[in-house]
Amino acid sequence: MFSDLSAQREGSSLLCRPASEGQGPVFERVQLAYTSRSERFGLGERNFNRQYAHIYAARLMQMSPLLAERAQQKWGADVCIQKLCDLKTGEQCCIVGTLFKHMELQPSILKEISEEHNLLPQPARDKYICDTDELILEDELQRIKLEGNIDKDKCVTGSVIAIYGAEKNDGKFTVEDFCTADLPLQKTRPTLDCDKFVLLASGLGLGSSNADSMLGLQLLVDMVTGQLGDQGEQSGAATVSRVLLVGNLLSQSTQEKEASTKAKYLTKKNQAGSVEAMRLLDELLHQLVASVPVDVMPGQYDPTNYTLPQQPLHRCMFPLSNVYPTLQLASNPYQADVDGVRFLGTSGQNVSDIHKYSSMESHLDILEATLRLRHLAPTAPDTLGCYPFYQKDPFIIEECPHVYFSGSAPSFDYRVLTGPEGQEVLLVTVPEFSSTQMACLINLRTLKCEPISFSAFSGDDDDESEMNISH
Template sequence: MKVDVEMGGGSPKLLERKQAVYRNLDERYEIHGETYKGQQYSHIYFTRLHYMRNLLYSLVPKWKPNLPVNTVLGLEEEKECIIVGTIYKHMKLKPSILDEYSKERSKVPLAKPHNFVHPDDHLILEDESGRVKLAGSLLDPSAFVTGIVVAVHGKETSEGKFFVLDMLEAGLPPQIDQPPSSTEDKYVVFVSGLSIGSSTFNPLQFQLLVDHITGHLGDENEQTFASQIVHFIIAGNSVQILQGLLNGQTIAPRDQSTLTEPIKELDILLNQLAAAMPVDIMPGPSDPANFSLPQQPLNRCLFPGASAYNTFISCTNPHQFELDDIQFLGTSGQNIDDLFKYSEAKNKLEFMERTLRWRHLVPTAPNTLGCYPFTDKDPFLVESCPHVYFVGNQDKYETTLLQGSDNQSVRLICIPKFCETGVAVMLNLRNLECHSLSFSTGLNV
C-alpha cells in the first residue's frame, strides 16, 4: 500500500505504508448454525455462576483463610461465613412491560428518566440453593447491577438478611505480557457514530478524515504521519435509517432510495479507506444487523465496493483482535450505555473499569440488554485482560491507563460520536498513548 507524497520542486516520492500483524479473535462471538428452540436465559446465568464461582473459590483462601464457604441455603444465624452468588438488583424505577402498556393507553406519556437508580434500591444474592437480601452499609446499590458474581463475607441476621462485612470481586484477569517496546511508531485510528443518513451527518467532515489518514491532505510531515497508520476501526452506528421505513411494511418505490442511500454512501467511503489500509467495521444498534448481542458481522453484500478488498473486515460486536501482539477488546457502546442507565459512576471510564474487575463485558445481559440465549457458554466472560479496551458512541473522548494489582496495564478509550463531535481517536502501538483528531467544516466569520 502506497501513499503519494508530492515533494515541492521535485519528483513525487512514494512512502511505504507501515504494516502490523493482525489476528482476528472474534470466533467466540460468532453464532454458527445455532437455532432458537425455546431455550431459557437461565443457562447463561448458570454458566456464568459456575465459571466465576470456581474463580472466586480459588481467591478466597488468600482473602479470608479461616472462614467457611456456605451456600445460601446453608446459612446459620449469626455465624460468619462467605457465600458466592449472582447479584440481583431490585430497582424501584426499573421499566416494566406494564409501564410500557400504560404509556400506550395514556394520553399523557409517563416521564422516562435517563437513569433508573433510586435510593430505595437493594441487592439480593442468589445461587442454585436460594436467595438472600444483602444488608449493611458496605455495599452501595448504585454501584452494582444485576448479573455480577461476587463473594461476600458476613453473617445472617435474625431478620433473615445477610449482613455484609466485606466483599470480593474477581479483579482484573491475567494479562499476556506486552511485547517489547518497538522503536517505530504505528497508529490505529478509531471512529464511531458516523450516522450516515441522519440530519447531523456532515459528509465533508468525514471526507476530511478519510483524506487525512489516507495521505491525500497536508504537507510532507502530515503525509509521512499518515503512512504510519496501520489499521482503521469503525465502532458501530455507521448508518442511520429512518425508523418509519423499518415498520415491517412493504417499502414504496420512492422510499427505497432513502433506505439504501446511506449504505451506498458508506460503501464509497469504505472503498477509499480499504484501498489504503486494513479496515474493521463493527455493527451498532442503528446498523442493519441483529439487535441482540453479540451482533454478527454486517453482510459483505451491503458493501460491493469495499468487499472487493481483502483489507476490508466485517466484524462482530464485541470485537476482539491482535495487532503486533497487542490485545484489543471493544464494543459499540451498548454495554456501557446500559450500565449508565442502571448504575452510577463518575464517568464512563469507571464503568469500563468495573466490567474488567467483574470479568464480564456485558453484565446486564440478558436482564436489561438483549443477548442470544446461549446454552453452553457465556461468551462475554473476560478471561484474558486486553492491553486496549475501547467503547464506541460515547458523548465525549476520554481515556486513561488502568493499572492492575498483578502488573496489568490497560488503555481505556471512550470513542465519541463522530457525527456530533467530529473527533476520531489515534492510538500509538509503540507505547499505547493516544490522542484525538478533530475535524471541523465551520467557517469563522
C-alpha cells in the same frame, strides 16, 4: 501519496522513495501482523427457544472458582465459603453469587401494556435508580437480600461477586466486605521498534442531515489515505497502520422513532434512508481499504441483528469495497491481536445500559468496572438484549486485554489501569464522530492515546469557511 497495499510486502517499514518525474514521493504504509480473536462471538445455529436462565447458570458456574480464589486471597485461605442453603444465622462466611437489583423504575412490558390502556404513562428517564431499590444475591438454589457495606446504586443485575458477612435475625445478609474477580492474567506486550498507530472512530452517523459531519468524515478519510498535508504529515499518516470503525456507522435518523421499543415493518422512507447511508459508507470504505486495512464493527443502528453479540455486516452491502482483502467485517464485541497487542471492545451498548441502571456517570468508570467484574455485559440479558447462550457465557473476559474500548461515547477519554498482578490496560472511550468530529489514535509501541479532531466552521460575516485538523 501512498503506494497501493497490493504492492507492499509483509512487515515492511515506513519508507520514502522518489516517484516518477512530476510526482511527489510515495510513502509505504507500516504493516502490522493481525489475528482475529472474535470466534467466540460468532453464532452458528440460532435457537431462540431456550430459556435465558441458562446463561446466568453458565456465568455463575464459570466464575465461581475465580471468585472463590479471590475471596481466599482477600480474606484468608481459611475463609468459610458457604452456599445459601447451608447459611446459619450469625455465622461469618463468604458467599459467591449473582447480583439482582430490584428496581421500581425499571421499564417492563406490563407497564407498556398499561400505557396502551390509557393508564398513566411513565416519564422518560436518563436513570432508573431510586432510594427504594433492593439488592439481592442469588446462587444456584436460593436468594437473599443484602444490606450493609455495599453501594447498591453502583451495582447492576448480572454481576457475579463474592460477599463477606453474616445473616441477621431479620433474614437479610449484612455485608461487611465484597470483592470482584478483578483483572485476569495478561500476556506480555511485545516490544516494537517503531511507532505504529491504530485509528479508532465511532458513531459516523451516515444518513443524517449534518453537513459538517460529512465534511469532517471526508477530512478523516483524506488524512488517512495521504491526500492532505505536506510530506511530513503524509509520512506521519503512513504510520496509521489500521483503522477500526466502532459501530453506529448509520445515523439514528435512518431508524423509525419507535424502532427501539415496538415491532415495525420497513417503510419506504426508512428503507431509502438506510440504503443511501450504506451506499455512502461503501464509498468511504472504498477510499480507505485501497490504502489501509479497516475493521468494521456494527452498532445499535446498523443493519444486523439487534441482540449481542452482533454479527458482522453482510459483505453484499459493500459492492465497491468488498473486493479488497483489507476490508475486515467484524463482530460486536470485537477482539483481535494487532502486532501482539490485544484489543477488546464493544460499540457501547453495554456501557450505555449500565449508565442507565447505576449511579455511575463516567463511561470510563463503567468500562473499568466491567473489566474488574471480568464481564463485558453483566446487564445482559436482563436489560440488554443478547442471544440465549446455555453452555458457556462468551462475554466473560478470560484474558486481560492491552487495549479495552467502547464506542459511541459522549466524549473522548482514556486511562491506564494497573491490575493486582502488574497488568496494564489502556481504557478508551471513543467519542461519537457525528457530534464531536473526533477520532483517536493509539500508539502500539507506547500504548499512548491521543484524540484527533476534524472541525469545519464558517464565519458569521462572510461565506468563507475554514477547516482545522488537530492532534
